[in-house]
Amino acid sequence: MTLEARASSDDRKALREANEAFYKALEGLDLPSMERLWLHSGWVQCVHPGWEALVGWTAVQQSFVQIFASTRWIRVTPTGVHVEVMGDVGVVSCAENITHKSDDDIGLAVAHATNLFRRTPEGWRMIHHHASPAPVRVTHPFTGTVQ
Amino acid sequence: MTLEARASSDDRKALREANEAFYKALEGLDLPSMERLWLHSGWVQCVHPGWEALVGWTAVQQSFVQIFASTRWIRVTPTGVHVEVMGDVGVVSCAENITHKSDDDIGLAVAHATNLFRRTPEGWRMIHHHASPAPVRVTHPFTGTVQ
Numbered sequence: 596m597t598l599e600a601r602a603s604s605d606d607r608k609a610l611r612e613a614n615e616a617f618y619k620a621l622e623g624l625d626l627p628s629m630e631r632l633w634l635h636s637g638w639v640q641c642v643h644p645g646w647e648a649l650v651g652w653t654a655v656q657q658s659f660v661q662i663f664a665s666t667r668w669i670r671v672t673p674t675g676v677h678v679e680v681m682g683d684v685g686v687v688s689c690a691e692n693i694t695h696k697s698d699d700d701i702g703l704a705v706a707h708a709t710n711l712f713r714r715t716p717e718g719w720r721m722i723h724h725h726a727s728p729a730p731v732r733v734t735h736p737f738t739g740t741v742q
Numbered sequence: 743m744t745l746e747a748r749a750s751s752d753d754r755k756a757l758r759e760a761n762e763a764f765y766k767a768l769e770g771l772d773l774p775s776m777e778r779l780w781l782h783s784g785w786v787q788c789v790h791p792g793w794e795a796l797v798g799w800t801a802v803q804q805s806f807v808q809i810f811a812s813t814r815w816i817r818v819t820p821t822g823v824h825v826e827v828m829g830d831v832g833v834v835s836c837a838e839n840i841t842h843k844s845d846d847d848i849g850l851a852v853a854h855a856t857n858l859f860r861r862t863p864e865g866w867r868m869i870h871h872h873a874s875p876a877p878v879r880v881t882h883p884f885t886g887t888v889q
Contacts, residue, residue: 638824638826640824640835642854642856642874642876644874645875645876645877646877647876647877648822648835648837648854648876650824675795677785677787677797679785681829681830681831681860682828682829682830682831683828683829684828684829684831684833686831686858686869686870688787688795688870688872690795707789707795707872707874709789709856709870709872711833711858713828722833723833723835723856725835725854725856725872725874727789727791727854727872727874727875728792728874728875729789729792729794729795730792730793730794
């Protein structure tokens with residue numbers, strides 16, 4: 596059985612770039628770019644870590660307005676990025692390695708993301724974002740000893 | 743723009759049934775049914791709530807062996823099920839309302855799930871399962887008062 600996705604390297608490259616554009620818009624707290632990236636449809640979905648699922652572009656857009664308003668800055672480094680093109684659907688999964696400042700707190704977090712894109716005449720458009728808390732490996736835990 | 747999924751009602755019905763078969767296999771701790779439901783490919787992915795992402799059928803299968811071995815019983819009621827057929831890809835999202843007994847603990851949980859299926863000559867086969875903790879609304883919180 597050869598059901599594995601067959602796609603041109605250009606196709607996969609464009610999908611990878613769409614995924615990078617998502618994290619660039621997130622880091623830039625850049626609402627216009629985020630709006631351009633998403634398909635404005637009633638059935639798109641978004642699950643932010645720990646949130647209820649949001650259904651429909653209006654709810655998704657409002658969530659980014661809210662997140663951008665409460666975030667001073669955020670850096671997200673995607674790692675372990677897997678990209679699959681299946682017809683007009685692009686499936687991307689990755690780990691999101693996050694450092695962010697919200698109000699006065701600086702936080703570290705890792706999330707798993709499933710990002711789905713739909714092929715359109717204007718390029719890949721996001722239709723689904725599901726991010727959830729992942730185990731965090733702290734490489735240099737503080738021991739409580741000042742050396 | 744009419745990019746919304748066009749699919750026959752039979753197509754969507756079969757996808758919905760594949761999603762139900764997943765939860766039936768989970769409730770039944772039924773490894774053979776779970777094995778039949780998944781595409782046995784090196785790129786399928788599975789994220790159980792709080793786990794690292796598993797890549798490839800071998801790792802996914804082992805996770806179900808492990809979960810089934812440590813679970814006495816589990817009941818999962820999917821709600822808010824959204825089904826979209828896009829070409830040969832089926833996208834399902836739902837809330838998983840879970841009651842389970844693991845070792846000696848009985849637990850309640852709610853998870854969000856993104857379930858992806860691939861159309862094959864044998865029917866829809868699961869290629870991606872991403873489940874993550876969701877907010878729990880406790881309808882009758884215990885007040886500490888015995889009446």
